[in-house]
Amino acid sequence: MSVVVTALVTSLSILTAILTVTAWAIWFERKFVARMQSRLGPTMVGPSGLLQPLADLVKLLQKEDIVPEAADRRLFDLAPKLAALCALGAAAVVPFSASIVGAKIDLGVLYLLAIGAVTVLPVFMAGWASNNKFALLGGMRALAQSLSYEVPLVLSAMVPVILGGSMDVSKIVESQIATQWFIIGPVWLGLPAFCLFMLAMLAESNRIPFDIPEAESELVSGVTTEYTGMKFALFYLGEYVHTFVASAAASALFLGGWDGPFAPGMHWMVLKTFALFGFVYWVRWSLLRFRSDQLMRICWYWLVPVSVALLLGAGAWVVL
Amino acid sequence: MLRTLQVERRVDPHLSIDRYDPEAELLLLHFGPQHPATHGVFRMDLYLDGEIVVKCVPYVGYLHRAVEKLCEVLTYSQVTPIVDKNDYVSPMTNEQAINLAFEKLLGLEVPRRARWIRTVFAEMQRIASHLLWLGTFAMDLGGALGGGATVFMHAFRERESIMDLFEEVSGSRFHYNTHTIGGNRHDIPAGWSGRVKQALDVIEARIGEYEAMTLENRIFHERTRGVGVLDGTLALELGITGPNLRASGVDHDLRRDAPFHAYDEITVNVITAEGGDCLARTQVRMGELRESIRIVRAMIDSIPEGPINGGKPIKLVNSIKIPAGQTYVAMETPRGELGTYLIADGSPKAQRLKIRPPSLHALSAMPYILPGGTVSDALAILGSLDPIMGEVDR
Numbered sequence: 017m018s019v020v021v022t023a024l025v026t027s028l029s030i031l032t033a034i035l036t037v038t039a040w041a042i043w044f045e046r047k048f049v050a051r052m053q054s055r056l057g058p059t060m061v062g063p064s065g066l067l068q069p070l071a072d073l074v075k076l077l078q079k080e081d082i083v084p085e086a087a088d089r090r091l092f093d094l095a096p097k098l099a100a101l102c103a104l105g106a107a108a109v110v111p112f113s114a115s116i117v118g119a120k121i122d123l124g125v126l127y128l129l130a131i132g133a134v135t136v137l138p139v140f141m142a143g144w145a146s147n148n149k150f151a152l153l154g155g156m157r158a159l160a161q162s163l164s165y166e167v168p169l170v171l172s173a174m175v176p177v178i179l180g181g182s183m184d185v186s187k188i189v190e191s192q193i194a195t196q197w198f199i200i201g202p203v204w205l206g207l208p209a210f211c212l213f214m215l216a217m218l219a220e221s222n223r224i225p226f227d228i229p230e231a232e233s234e235l236v237s238g239v240t241t242e243y244t245g246m247k248f249a250l251f252y253l254g255e256y257v258h259t260f261v262a263s264a265a266a267s268a269l270f271l272g273g274w275d276g277p278f279a280p281g282m283h284w285m286v287l288k289t290f291a292l293f294g295f296v297y298w299v300r301w302s303l304l305r306f307r308s309d310q311l312m313r314i315c316w317y318w319l320v321p322v323s324v325a326l327l328l329g330a331g332a333w334v335v336l
Numbered sequence: 337m338l339r340t341l342q343v344e345r346r347v348d349p350h351l352s353i354d355r356y357d358p359e360a361e362l363l364l365l366h367f368g369p370q371h372p373a374t375h376g377v378f379r380m381d382l383y384l385d386g387e388i389v390v391k392c393v394p395y396v397g398y399l400h401r402a403v404e405k406l407c408e409v410l411t412y413s414q415v416t417p418i419v420d421k422n423d424y425v426s427p428m429t430n431e432q433a434i435n436l437a438f439e440k441l442l443g444l445e446v447p448r449r450a451r452w453i454r455t456v457f458a459e460m461q462r463i464a465s466h467l468l469w470l471g472t473f474a475m476d477l478g479g480a481l482g483g484g485a486t487v488f489m490h491a492f493r494e495r496e497s498i499m500d501l502f503e504e505v506s507g508s509r510f511h512y513n514t515h516t517i518g519g520n521r522h523d524i525p526a527g528w529s530g531r532v533k534q535a536l537d538v539i540e541a542r543i544g545e546y547e548a549m550t551l552e553n554r555i556f557h558e559r560t561r562g563v564g565v566l567d568g569t570l571a572l573e574l575g576i577t578g579p580n581l582r583a584s585g586v587d588h589d590l591r592r593d594a595p596f597h598a599y600d601e602i603t604v605n606v607i608t609a610e611g612g613d614c615l616a617r618t619q620v621r622m623g624e625l626r627e628s629i630r631i632v633r634a635m636i637d638s639i640p641e642g643p644i645n646g647g648k649p650i651k652l653v654n655s656i657k658i659p660a661g662q663t664y665v666a667m668e669t670p671r672g673e674l675g676t677y678l679i680a681d682g683s684p685k686a687q688r689l690k691i692r693p694p695s696l697h698a699l700s701a702m703p704y705i706l707p708g709g710t711v712s713d714a715l716a717i718l719g720s721l722d723p724i725m726g727e728v729d730r
Contacts, residue, residue, distance in 0.1 A: 053489035149365050153387065153711065227482065234715050236371060301486050304478035304555045307712045308387060 027108070027119075034107050038256045039069035041293060048294065049301045079245030084147060087242065091145035096243065096250035098138035103257035106131045110264045111186045113274045113282040124185040125177050128265055129170050132220060135258060136162035139222075139239050142251070146242040154238030157308050161219055161226065164315040169216035171323035175209035176269040178330040185265070189273030197272035202333060209326050210270040212319060214292070217262040219311070221255060223300050226311060263292035362390055365711070369398045373476050373715050376725030380702065382714065389714060392706040394699055399729040407689040412438050412656050413517060415689070420511040422691065423727035425468050428461040428502070429669035430727075431515040434689075436596060437665040437676040438517045441658050449642040450519040451598040456635050457502075457514075458597065458669075459628045460532070463539065464498040465670035466621045466628075467491040469722045470546060473618070476719035477559050487549050494542060497535040504528060517656055519645030529636040536629050543625055551615075551622060560614035564705045564717035567612055574704075575697040578672025580721055583620045584612035590668035597667075602634060614720035621722075624670075657684050671695055671722055693727040 043058065043066065050057030058065025083092055109124035111117040121127055136158055143155015176198045180188035192198055198206040219226035235241070240251050267273065267288035276284030306314070368379035377398035383391040403422060407415050419434045420427040432454055439446060446454075471488035478484025499509045505522050506512040514521050550556045566576070568584040581588055589606040591599045607623035609616035658680040666675040672694030679688040698721040706717055 049486075053486050054493055055489060149363065153365075157387075234373065234712050300482055302549070303483040304474065304550075304553065304559060305482060305484075306555060307559060307710060309710065310558055 023119075026117075030107060030112070031104065034104065034257060034260065035253075038253065038260055039073070040066075041260060041290075042072075042256060043069050044294075045297045048297060052301055073249070076245050076249040081247065082242075082244045084242050086147040088145040088147065091141050092242075093247075095138040095142035095145060096247040096254075098141070099135065099254035100250040100257070102131055102135040102138065103254040103261065106261045107257070107264070109185055110261060110268060111189060111273060112264075112285050113280065117186060120184065120186060123183045125173055125183045125188070125269075128185070129166075129173060132169070132258075132262070133162070133166050135220070135254070138254075142243070143239040146239070148242050150235045150237075151239050151241045154235045154241070157235075158222065158239065160308070161222075161311060164312055165216045165219035165226075165319075168212050168315065168319035168323040169220060171320075171327050172209045172212035172216065173269060174327055175205060175330045178327070178334055179205070181334070185268050185273075189268055189275065192272045193275045197270065197275070199270045199272075205326060205329050205333060206270060208322065209330075210266065212323050212326070213266055213270065214295075215319065217259075217266065218296065218299070219315075221258040221262055223259065223296055227300075227305055259296055260289065260293055263296065264289040266292055367714065369395075373719075375472065375718065375723055378699070378718070378723065378725055378728075380714070380718075382711065384711065387710045387712075389706050389709055389711065392703045392714070394702045396696070396699065396725070396728050399725045401726075401730065403730040404689055404691060407434075407686055409685065411654050411684045412658060412686065413654055415686075416515060417511060417513040419691070420513060421726060422693065422730055423669065423671065423674070423695070423724045424510075425724050426461045426465040426670050427511050428457045428514075429667065429674060431512065432458060432597070433665065433667045433669070433674045433676050434691075435515045435517055436667060437663060437678045437689075438656075438658060440665050441661055441663045441678060441680055442517065442656070444518045445646055446519055447643045447646045448598070448640050450644045450646070452601075452635060452639045453520055453524060453644065454515070455597040455599060455602075456532075456632055456639070458667075459631045459635075460498050460501070462628045462670045463536075463625060463632075464495045466625050467495040467498075467539075469621060469670075470550070471495075473719040473722075474550060476715045477556065483549065487546060490542070491546065494539045497538065501528070501532055501535060504531075516645065519643070521645075523644050524639070529639070532632065532636050536632060540626070540629050543622070547622060551618060557615065559712075559716055560618060560720070563614045563709060563713050564720060565611070565613045566701055566705050570704060571612070571701070574700050576672070576701060577694050577697065578668065578670070579607075579620045579624060580617060580672065580698050580701075582606065582608045583616035585610045590666055590673055594666065596665075598635075602631065604631065614716050617720040617722075655684065657682060658686075666692075669694065671724065671727070672698070691730055693730065695721075695723040695725075696728045699723045699728060 046068070047057040047064070058068040061067040061071045083089055106128055108119045109117065109121055109127050139158045139162075140155040143151045143153075143158065146152070176188050177183055179198055180191040182188055182191070195201065199210045200206060240248055243251060264285070267285065271288045274282060274285045276287075363384040365382040365384055366379065367382050368374040369377040374380075379395040379398065381393040381395070382389050401421070403418060406418050410418065415434055416431050419430045422430050468491065471491035474487035474491075475484035478487070502512055503509045504525055505528065506514040507522075566580070566584050568581070568586045571581050571584045572586060577588070585608060587606055587608050589604065590596070591604045592606055605627055607620050607627055609619045609623075658678075660680055660682045662677070662679040664675060664677045666673045668674075673692070674694060675692030677688075677690040677692070678686055681687040701721065702718065706714055709717065
């Protein structure tokens with residue numbers, strides 16, 4: 017009984033924490049970007065616009081829920097829910113400290129990658145069900161992109177798995193604490209694998225320079241063109257949570273997770289995650305976007321061969 | 337015109353697809369008029385094979401406001417504020433073009449001071465217009481929620497300083513109505529030239545930043561090099577002028593070749609580029625930004641003294657009657673050759689006034705240079721041609 021209660025409390029608190037953090041991460045991003053663009057960002061709602069996420073939520077809840085007549089209603093309704101669910105589900109295995117983790121699964125990395133791969137499904141679902149040409153093109157792009165970038169993502173995530181000798185995310189972190197962070201040791205292996213992971217992660221979560229499925233200047237709003245109100249918000253939320261969880265995963269796999277001096281582990285984990293999260297938004301608001309075919313070329317000509325080489329290198333390192 | 341529909345599909349060097357199945361089922365995508373990236377209300381029908389554009393049929397006319405008809409029912413002096421709204425990104429040059437036509441048919445000599453001020457205005461307007469183009473083009477490539485928006489915001493910040501300077505002269509930020517038949521309505525205020533130089537210093541220092549985000553950026557090159565190649569012959573055939581023509585390697589600029597205002601008293605270095613692709617068009621416009629800054633700097637301190645209006649006093653300007661006759665006057669605006677064809681019949685109103693907008697001709701290149709590219713290229717090409725729909729539809 018007590019196990020169930022503990023699990024329930026842990027997962028609920030992690031869920032709440034992630035949703036809250038995501039809401040204010042959006043505020044953070046807007047402020048951050050506003051400074052980059054010599055603007056002020058949200059200022060009106062609460063001090064420094066801190067209550068803006070709540071105002072946005074209320075606004076989105078009030079919006080009329082429009083379903084296009086020609087849309088496939090059931091798929092159309094299912095897609096946003098699935099999108100948010102997949103993104104949140106991935107958070108289960110990310111260890112925020114030695115003790116705070118939603119679920120300790122032996123195959124945590126596999127679970128993380130698998131559920132990350134499923135996120136493309138609701139995106140394509142939305143593109144197809146909307147019965148809109150722009151959404152369809154967006155869904156098509158998303159499918160091609162995610163399937164391609166899955167390969168370097170998985171291969172580069174295998175490097176810490178091999179080095180750490182486990183598929184459990186917590187064990188990988190512990191082995192980093194015992195030796196050194198994988199990003200610095202061995203550096204010729206860890207650093208490139210980390211860069212590859214981040215690149216593939218940007219592509220997986222549809223962030224600039226790889227945000228072509230959304231590409232609002234080309235495809236209006238890509239797969240979310242026909243979505244309104246809360247359904248749109250769920251996609252939006254899913255995207256942010258996905259980025260957040262992927263940043264957390266990257267800091268656990270490569271940056272030593274909760275390892276750090278002075279402060280309790282969780283502070284370090286959150287700090288590292290936010291640093292990566294901020295990096296993603298820094299990149300997002302600085303770069304232009306690639307074209308669909310260029311994206312595929314980068315993936316298959318550069319990322320996949322390099323990640324295969326890294327995987328072989330990691331194997332050789334461990335064996336020798 | 338029918339040739340539009342019979343353009344052969346060109347092969348995109350990036351995609352190495354050398355065959356296109358004519359039997360394939362094409363997806364017809366109505367692109368616009370309500371689309372966030374069509375620079376106003378432009379519509380293209382794109383026939384897609386996957387993401388490849390096989391055929392592009394542009395449609396214009398969604399912003400038609402019957403400006404040419406209005407010019408026939410209003411007196412000559414009342415026309416100036418109307419044409420302001422044609423090319424709403426560079427209103428100064430619209431006013432100048434129309435008044436040049438009136439002055440030519442009247443045989444009116446514009447005072448030297450007014451001509452110099454007009455030249456300075458035209459060049460500053462070119463800076464503002466190219467800055468806006470840079471921002472919107474970056475947004476086409478990088479998205480309203482990405483790096484493109486950052487370029488956009490920064491470019492707008494600099495454009496704002498020029499609009500402030502124009503406001504000081506004319507009292508309005510945008511639709512200035514500062515030109516009149518025979519000269520200018522407002523003289524430049526005291527200390528204005530100093531503030532112009534200050535603003536130019538800031539803009540010049542920041543052009544480097546924009547270039548770092550565009551011309552020196554690898555992704556920008558990937559997106560623009562070899563995309564939308566417009567060769568010089570085709571450009572001339574379609575009547576394309578301005579930066580779009582110069583980017584195709586044709587050395588043609590009315591400021592130097594057929595000087596108006598005070599351009600005969602100064603040298604204009606015409607910027608050209610080879611290639612005719614989106615990258616070349618960017619290079620030309622960035623070069624023109626620097627060149628315009630140089631021209632304004634060279635002129636602003638030596639504006640000659642004298643009257644600014646050689647025509648009738650402003651109160652009498654409504655009674656101007658232009659003697660019967662017809663004329664065509666062209667001037668170089670930021671977008672190319674803006675022509676005005678005027679037929680006067682001796683009354684205080686024009687019998688017919690035809691405006692030749694450079695943007696319309698630029699848009700006519702779309703069906704020729706787009707096929708073979710992708711949907712993403714469509715936006716890159718459209719953005720690089722710098723069309724302003726207000727001017728296209730009038």
